[in-house]
Structure formats: structure tokens, C-alpha cells
Amino acid sequence: MEYHQIARSGQVPEGVVRRFFAGAVEVALSRSEGEIHAMSNYCTHLDCLLSSGKVTDEGLLCSCHGSVFDYDSGEPLQPPATRPVTVFPVKEEGGHIYVGIDEGLAEAAMRRRAAESRRLSPPAATS
Template identity: 75%
Template sequence: MEFHNIARSGQVPEGVVRRVFVGEVEIALARRDGTVHATSNYCSHLDCLLSSGKVTEDGLLCSCHGSVFDFATGEPLSPPATRPITVFPVREDDGQIWVGVDEELAKSAMRRRAARSRRTPPATSAR
């Protein structure tokens, strides 16, 4: 697994959620109780941006419909979400935040509900 330097420690203060990228992988980066957490940035319910959410005592709150995800496991702690989000390993050294991303985690984080459910069927021509 390769770790990527994605932010300075000061860019992610306590209780704040930030949107960052590792290549094409979009990540929600948050700090709770002094620890930095990294998850996929899309809610597993309806693909709302988790970086628009809030840090709570329980985890990461999606601002759209109120699902909360556990920072350690990605499991939904409250509905309407029923599927987990991707969690990335994080290291914080010398004032820098590093997130571990491998091919499997990247694929998992980029898998989005909207991409699958909002596809429209090909147009048919009326003759």
C-alpha cells in the first residue's frame, strides 16, 4: 500500500471535514478527538458528499439524510444508509497527513450508487 501526503495537519482542525483527492479518488478527511480519519467521500445511501457533513461523537454525519458512519469501520450507525463506506488508513507525522490507498480501496471508494442507478436507457428512434 502506498501512502500519499494529502494535507498539512493544520488544514484539518478538530471537528472539521475536508474534501481531498488522491489521484481520482475523492476522500473525506476529518479529525475527531485529535485523530484524523479518511473515508470515501460519497454516502452509500444516495451519494451525497460526506465532506459536506459533520463530525459527531459517533462518527461522520451525512448532511443529506442523517446517516452516521463509524470512522473505524465505515459501517452505517443510523439509517437510511445500510451499506458501509470505504475507510482508508491514515498516518500523521511531522505535521503532515498521509493516507494509504491501494487499488482495492480506490475501486471501492469510487464505486458510487448514482453511477449505477441513474443511467438512462439508450434512446430508441421512433419510426
């Protein structure tokens, strides 16, 4: 696994969530109780940006429809989301934040709901 330096520690203060990039992977970084958390930036319900959400005691709250995701596992703790978001290993050293990303995590993080459910053409007419 390769760790990518994606932010300075001061860019993610307590109670804040922000969007950063590790190559093509969009990451929502948040800090809760002094600990840094990193997860995919897209809610698994309707692809809303988790970086627009809020840090709560329970997990990261999506601002669109109220789903809350566990910081450590990415599991949804509140509906409407039913699938977990991708969580990345993260470390903070020397005033910088590093996120671990390998091919599998990158692929999972970039897989988005809208792309899976969007119809490319109208349904075929039935007779």
C-alpha cells in the first residue's frame, strides 16, 4: 500500500470535514476527538459529497439525506444509505496527513452509485 501526502494537519481542524485528492481518488478527511479519518467522498445513497457533511460523535453525516457513516468501518449507521463507503488507512506525521491507497481501495472508492444505476438509453418499448 502506498501512502499519499494529501494535506497539512492544520487544514483539517477538529470537527471539520474537507475534500482532498490522492491522484484521481476523491477523499473526505475529517477530524473527530483529535483523530483523523479518511473515506471516499461520495455517499453510497445518491453520490452526495460527504465533504459537504458534518462531523458528529457517531460518524460522518451526509448533508443530503442524513445518512451517517462509521469513521472506522464506513458502515452506514443511519439510513437511507444501506452500503458502506470506502475507508482508507490514514496517518498523521510531521504536520502532514497521509492516506493509504492501493488499487483495490482506489477502485472501490471510484465506483459510484449513479454510474451503476444510470440508464444509458431509454427502456425498450414493449408490445
